[in-house]
Amino acid sequence: MAGVVRPDSKVLGVVVLVRHGDRSSFYQNAADYTPANTIITPLGNVQEYLLGQNLRSIYLTSNSSSFISTINSDVVDHDQILVRADGGGEGGVIFNSAVSLLQGLFPPTLNYDMTLANGTTIVGPMGGYQSVPIESVEPDNDISLEGWTDCNAFSKATKAFYNSDVFKAKASENTDFLQSLRPYLDDRPITFENMWNIFDYMNVQSLHNKTFLDSLPPTYLAQARHLANFHQYGVFSSVQPNGIGNIAGQTTLPSILEGVQRIGSSSDPLNFVYQAVSYKPFISLFNITQAAEMNPELAGIVNYAAAMVFEVRESDSGGEPVIRFNFKNGTEDSFRTYNFMSSTDDIPLSTFVNTLEPFGFDDLPTWCNVCGNTEDRxxxxxxxxxxxxxxxxxxxxxxxxxxxxxxxxxxxxxxxxxxxxxxxxxxxxxxxxxxxxxxxxxxxxxxxxxxxxxx
Incomplete structure (x- = not known):
């Protein structure tokens, strides 16, 4: 159930996962999800910048009920914020999205200055522009934000899903619709296995190409999205939390869990953890945390600049901190609180960590073993x-x-x-x-x- 209302309590800090902004055409191999390159658009930069402003208004503005009171909201304190961005799959799109979001989160300020030894005061360029360090997580060096790449076990599971009765039935039910898309796909393969690429092409063209948008029947994009949601949820989830389909979330989990634990520690200055990712970890994490089970509308592809927030809050009872789960599905949506982990209340920090920790890993030896890979990464x-x-x-x-x-x-x-x-x-x-x-x-x-x- 979305949009639940809970009593306000003090926010100690947040762990935020954000999908990148709008980008140009993109292709992924439907068998193993090996990606092609793409570039961010001005629209994508704006979407991320606006999200940064939105996050600032909620967590870094003193009159907000969710204000993080211990954070320096004017000049960024590098000990209080940690930023990581997937440096692989979609080229520089995810990293550049993070740059734009941070411009909205920590805008220029004249207080970003210094006094030199000769007495001269220097203010950052462009009225005090602040640069926040971003760790670029390169897939060849770190598997944590892109666990599915070169994972043989994942590719085998994907093939098994494509050969399953439920997949074949869905493909058969929609044969006529897929064939009706032929005039709009510029000779792209029209198979249900290729459904994500079909939808993504239609979505990109609908945003960037007026001729395409005007010619496309009104319901076609929504129909394609519905099928792509089924397709991608089947690929990037498993019935069991430790199933290989959830690997996009499994490798991301350790950094989330460590983030909330650090924020919950009174001796650690960390307040704000931001990880810039693709859409895939969202699907797996919604599944692992049972958010999609309790809120079926989450079982699919999130929009550009979608944001998942794990708030670390003080408990109303004065005990250990609790975790509240909020989500915003793109620029046009608003943040709402969602039930997850079989609960209709905030989750105690220890319960959150102890429940999810067994399903997460981000070390290379485990990844090589789980994926059955002896050659790559x-x-x-x-x-x-x-x-x-x-x-x-x-x-x-x-x-x-x-x-x-x-x-x-x-x-x-x-x-x-x-x-x-x-x-x-x-x-x-x-x-x-x-x-x-x-x-x-x-x-x-x-x-x-x-x-x-x-x-």
Whole structure:
């Protein structure tokens, strides 16, 4: 049930997931969702900027009932905000969307200034424009915001869905409608497996191409969207929370859970976590959290600039913080509170974390194992390192020989194991070896951006 009303309580902070804004045409392989490149449009920038302003009016404005009182709402405090953006699938669209949203969230202010040693006061450009650090999450280095890419198990599950009776029945029911779309699709494949690409093309053309919009029958876009919702919910969800169809949400969960826990800790300054993503994590998270089960209208593709907010609030009873779930489906919609996790009330923080934590992972070894991948996104390096360590262990376990020979072999084994471990640690970002620039150290959630340059 959407739009539920609950008593106001103090907001300690928020974890926000946002879909990117409007972009140009985009194509995804219907079998494994390998993407093509695309670019953001001026409309997309505006959509994200307006969302940033909306979030500011709710959480960073002192007369709002949901004002986060401990946050510096004028000049951004980098210890209080954490921003991550998917740097993969849709090129720079998601990252650029984050830039636009942050312009609305933290607008220019003359208070963004500094005084130099010579007494000169400098204000940021454009009337105090503020730049907020954004961590670009590159899929080849971090699987957390794009868990489905190169995931063999996910591709197999997608194929199984396409071969299922329910999918074939839906395709058969809509054969005539799909064929009626032929004049409008510019020779694109008209198959139900390709339904997402069909809808996305129609949606983009309806926004950008007046001739197309004028020629398209009035109900066709809504019909295509309905079928695409069925299609994508079937691909990016599973009946069981730990099912492979939910992988887009599973790999995003750890950063959400750590975000709410950090916000709920009185010793941590973090107040605002913002993750810029595609539409896919929304579908999986709606399913994992039972939000779609309790609110069936959520079972589908979210609009551009849609936003999911997990509010960390003080409990009315004075106990541990609670989580409230709000959602806004694009620019034309308003934020509403939704029931989720089989509850009609706010969820205690510990319940939220303990219930969802078993279904989430963002570490590469687990991902490689779950996806059955030994080659891509760093899995090959892990396999090679494990093989070297295994060989070293076997060498060490061979029958003893002379004391002198054993000494040489023991030293050699130690060196081999050491280098194997160094390889694993280096690959996982726990250790950096080399000259010149020192890489940012990756914690479980975010980066230490300090670096040194070779002079």
């Amino acid at each position: 760093g899995c090959a390096e892990l396999v090679a390192a494990a093989s070297r360590a295994s060989q070293a262990a076997r060498l060490e376990s061979k029958p003893a020989i002379s004391a002198v020979g054993a000494g040489f072999i023991g030293a050699g084994v130690t060196i081999v194991v050491l280098f194997a471990m160094l390889g694993v640690f280096t690959f996982l970002g726990l250790l950096t070896v080399g000259f010149g620039k020192r890489k940012a150290k990756r914690g479980k959630y975010g980066y230490d951006t300090d670096s040194t340059e070779k002079s």
